[in-house]
Amino acid sequence: MHQHQCSTPDQHIRLASAMIANQGIYGHVTQLSREHHLSRQWLYLLQAKGQEAMKREFVPKYQPTEQELQRDRIVLTLLTECHASREGMQKTLEVILGEHVSTGTISAIIHQAGQRAQDYLKRQMPKGKRAIAVDEQYSSQRGEAYLNIVDVWSSLVLASIPPVGVDTESWILLLWQMQEQGLQWKLTVSDGGKAIQDAVHKVTPGQVHQRDVWHVLHECQKVQGRINREGIKLQEQMPKVEQQAKRVAAGQKPRGRNPKTDVAAHAAELQQMEYVASSLSYLTTNLQRLLGIVVLTQQGILDSTTRQEELDAFLCLLRELCEVTPKSMEKEIKGLYRHVQLALPGLLGFCFDLDEVQQSAIEQLGVAAVRLIGWAWQRRAILGPKREQLVADFAPTWQPVAACLLGAWDEAVRSSSAVENWHSILRPHLAVHRHLSADMLAILAVWHNHRVAPRGLHQGQSPMMRSGLASEPTDWLVALGYPPASAPPVRTLYSLASVKPDTQSIAA
Numbered sequence: 001m002h003q004h005q006c007s008t009p010d011q012h013i014r015l016a017s018a019m020i021a022n023q024g025i026y027g028h029v030t031q032l033s034r035e036h037h038l039s040r041q042w043l044y045l046l047q048a049k050g051q052e053a054m055k056r057e058f059v060p061k062y063q064p065t066e067q068e069l070q071r072d073r074i075v076l077t078l079l080t081e082c083h084a085s086r087e088g089m090q091k092t093l094e095v096i097l098g099e100h101v102s103t104g105t106i107s108a109i110i111h112q113a114g115q116r117a118q119d120y121l122k123r124q125m126p127k128g129k130r131a132i133a134v135d136e137q138y139s140s141q142r143g144e145a146y147l148n149i150v151d152v153w154s155s156l157v158l159a160s161i162p163p164v165g166v167d168t169e170s171w172i173l174l175l176w177q178m179q180e181q182g183l184q185w186k187l188t189v190s191d192g193g194k195a196i197q198d199a200v201h202k203v204t205p206g207q208v209h210q211r212d213v214w215h216v217l218h219e220c221q222k223v224q225g226r227i228n229r230e231g232i233k234l235q236e237q238m239p240k241v242e243q244q245a246k247r248v249a250a251g252q253k254p255r256g257r258n259p260k261t262d263v264a265a266h267a268a269e270l271q272q273m274e275y276v277a278s279s280l281s282y283l284t285t286n287l288q289r290l291l292g293i294v295v296l297t298q299q300g301i302l303d304s305t306t307r308q309e310e311l312d313a314f315l316c317l318l319r320e321l322c323e324v325t326p327k328s329m330e331k332e333i334k335g336l337y338r339h340v341q342l343a344l345p346g347l348l349g350f351c352f353d354l355d356e357v358q359q360s361a362i363e364q365l366g367v368a369a370v371r372l373i374g375w376a377w378q379r380r381a382i383l384g385p386k387r388e389q390l391v392a393d394f395a396p397t398w399q400p401v402a403a404c405l406l407g408a409w410d411e412a413v414r415s416s417s418a419v420e421n422w423h424s425i426l427r428p429h430l431a432v433h434r435h436l437s438a439d440m441l442a443i444l445a446v447w448h449n450h451r452v453a454p455r456g457l458h459q460g461q462s463p464m465m466r467s468g469l470a471s472e473p474t475d476w477l478v479a480l481g482y483p484p485a486s487a488p489p490v491r492t493l494y495s496l497a498s499v500k501p502d503t504q505s506i507a508a
Contacts, residue, residue: 002062006433009270012046012049013038013050015031015032015038015043015046015388016046016047016049016050017050019032019043019044019046019047019048019050020050020054021422023047029043029044034184035228035262036314036447042375043177051500057390057477059379064408065419067097067099069482069483070097070325070485071093071097071099071101072109072113072340072483073477073482074092074093074096074097075089075093075101075106075109075110075213076090076109076110076113076443076482077477078092079440079443080112080443080444080447083428083429083431083432083452084432085114085432085433086103086106087103088108089101089106089140089446090102090103090106098218105146109149110439110443111144113443113482114437114438114439114440114442114443115437115439115441116480116481117442117443117445117446118439118442120442120446120479120480121157121158121159121442121445121446122181124449124469125158125181125182125183126151126154126156126183126239126408126467126468126469127224127468128184129184129185129186130151130152130153130183130184130185130186131151131152131153131185131186131187131188131189131411131413132149132151132152132183132185132187132188132189133149133150133151133152133188133189133190133416133417133418133419133420134147134148134149134171134188134200134416134419135148135188135190135191135193135198135416135419135420135423136148136166136193136195136196137423137426138166139163139430139435141163142436143165143166144163144165144166145163145164146161146163146165146441147159147160147164147170147174148419148422148423149178149234149419150418150419150421150422151173151418151467152189152413152418153411153466153467154464154466154467155418155421155422155462155463155466156160156321156443156449156463156464156466156467156469157203157242157422157448157449157463158178158183158222159174159178159333160422160440160441160442160444160445161174161424161438162436162437162438162441163435164197166193166197166383166419167195168195168199168202169369170195171196171198171199171200172193172199172202172203173198174204175199175203175204176358177497179203179345183343184222185204185207185278186207186208187208187209187210187349187363188200188204188207188209188210188411189209189210189211189212189213189413189414189415189416190209190210190211190212190329190416191212191215191416192212192215192342192343192346195245196230197209199341201238207349207351208349208352209346210346210347210349210350210413210414211343211345211346211347211349212414212415212417213347213414213415214417215343216287216291216339216343217284217287217288217291218342219336219339219340220284220287220336220427221284222337222380223280223319223333223335224277224280224281224284226332227276227278227280227332227333228275229331229502230273230326230328230329231270231273231274234266234269234273235270237260237266238266238267238270238461238488238500240258240260241261241263241266242263244256244259244260244261245261245262245263247261248261254471270327271328272324273326273329275324276321276324276326278330279317279321280321280333283314283317283318283321286310286314287311287314288312290302290307290310290378291347291414293409293412294355294374294377294378294486295307295410296371296374296375296378297389299367300362300368300371301358301370301371301374302365302372303351303358303359304348304352304355307348307351308348311344311347312346314340315337315340315344316331318336318337319337320338321333322334322337322359347353347414350412350413350414351499352410354408354409355414357405357408358405359406359475360372360404361401361404363406365398365401370405373401373402373405373406374405374409376393376394377390377405377406377409378389385457386457387403387406387407387410390402390406391403391406408504419487422448424442425448426441429444432464446476446479447476448463449463449464450462450463450464450470450473450474451463451474452473460473462474
């Protein structure tokens, strides 16, 4: 006989209720099977599902005690604030609460908080178009890394996922996921990884992708250091070369595998290396100046077009320097030239939005006034770190234009330091746990987003507050659904004071 199964929820409910109500009555299951043309196995499956649903609905849920809630808060605080391992948390709980908590229980607490944190992060997206910093942090597994996205203006951690393959597809999937959660951005900044660049161009074609200027300058510093060390090495070899030359002049054979006996040639090589070192230092200093947010000249403030011309001249000079570099360092200079040449198209992405604001200010106040405002902004750490303080020092007629200029300069994005700072927060936890799961990453992200800066320019503010998602500081554990912290147990206040010294041990 062909068996027909019911397909609507109402039919499921009626049959499950009938099976539960008439449970134990002989022949009832057979009768239902014949009336509805259903198998006995299907009816018993409906009965089991109905009983399970009733248990979930009517059985009272377990309510944790006050001590268990405090235990959970202590575990999560030790995880975030103290970089504690599970074994370290276990020992601390024994000292503070006087109870033994298994590592399995600690893992369950972290897992539960991690699930809440992941749901919380999906709902907490800043409004408007943002500037995001994206970067990878490599794990212990070869070719895999943690992918991180951080809001540049507020340092709000938007996404941090466990290690995946570092390729274009992984970044595309993550960026699509962020778009589905409601995140919008108008520019991205990274250290120049190829996978990141390809993903950004495919997900948001036509948008500005800023190259981190500090990575390029750091590459210049590394090459500068190698050339300086090579110059010192040549200078230290000069007495040995002179000694070898004396041996040759005396008719003796020089010593060593590859002896240098020509003092004049060695001195010329040393002079050439010193010239390359000083030239590269000059070029690097100018590159750093040209990549500044505000570049002052005698004529005013450089715009993006003039900067591009200056950078093209920098590349020409660097290429000429490659031709006069000694062979021992020629590869280093050529590699630096290639690195800067590839990075150059993305280094000035922050300038294009500034051109319009600066030109409008020049039309209203004049070149000299805008140059003075730029001079003051460069010295804002002395004149007034807060924008309002600096604006108040200008004439009342200048203040609206000055506020607009200072705001544009403050929000200019040219580095991925926000995501690099997040990496520095994760490194101690990686050193302790070796691997960070999605739960732990979400917990750390929520904790960081609610952490209030104790000092500095953002003193008294958290990333949540700077991004506009909160108006006042809030406890991150309360945000995840945990009750506010209560007073600690009495034993935690007086446990150390109540310990009496062992007089017999002291006497011994």
